[in-house]
Amino acid sequence: MMKVDLKKIIEGMEFQGDESQSYLKISSGEVVLFTDDEIAAAESDDDLSEHAEWYREAIEQAREFISNEEDYIPLPSKYEFHEYSVMEEFISSLPIEEQRDELLSLIKGKGAFARFKHGLERFLLQEKWYQYRDQALAELAKGWCRDNGIEFQ
Numbered sequence: 001m002m003k004v005d006l007k008k009i010i011e012g013m014e015f016q017g018d019e020s021q022s023y024l025k026i027s028s029g030e031v032v033l034f035t036d037d038e039i040a041a042a043e044s045d046d047d048l049s050e051h052a053e054w055y056r057e058a059i060e061q062a063r064e065f066i067s068n069e070e071d072y073i074p075l076p077s078k079y080e081f082h083e084y085s086v087m088e089e090f091i092s093s094l095p096i097e098e099q100r101d102e103l104l105s106l107i108k109g110k111g112a113f114a115r116f117k118h119g120l121e122r123f124l125l126q127e128k129w130y131q132y133r134d135q136a137l138a139e140l141a142k143g144w145c146r147d148n149g150i151e152f153q
Contacts, residue, residue: 023072038062
């Protein structure tokens with residue numbers, strides 16, 4: 001198997017949602033995303049000739065997936081990336097106690113993510129946070145690759 005681009009794995013992980021799942025196609029090293037709707041359409045025998053070309057292509061790709069599922073490995077879902085825990089780790093890594101204390105208080109309860117973002121802006125820590133978060137995502141992706149015997153670059 002060829003080496004897979006770790007950036008593509010990370011992008012695939014980030015683009016997934018509640019109604020979509022990303023996969024690594026083993027034979028090509030390509031990362032693909034399928035929505036629940038595309039899978040449902042691919043499983044039906046509906047006539048697709050009236051649909052846009054991009055939609056027909058997506059359904060064809062989903063049909064290929066259904067008939068060759070062993071060639072695909074699901075990427076870690078958004079539920080496997082615990083962003084709240086990453087936020088806590090980031091906060092505890094900060095050298096300034098005032099920032100740590102305030103950001104920790106901001107992430108308690110409902111609306112934690114929005115308050116956290118405002119706190120980052122106040123302390124001018126957005127860039128540092130995104131670097132930390134990206135690193136955590138990369139570590140999850142690398143671990144997933146190792147667990148699945150996939151070489152990455």
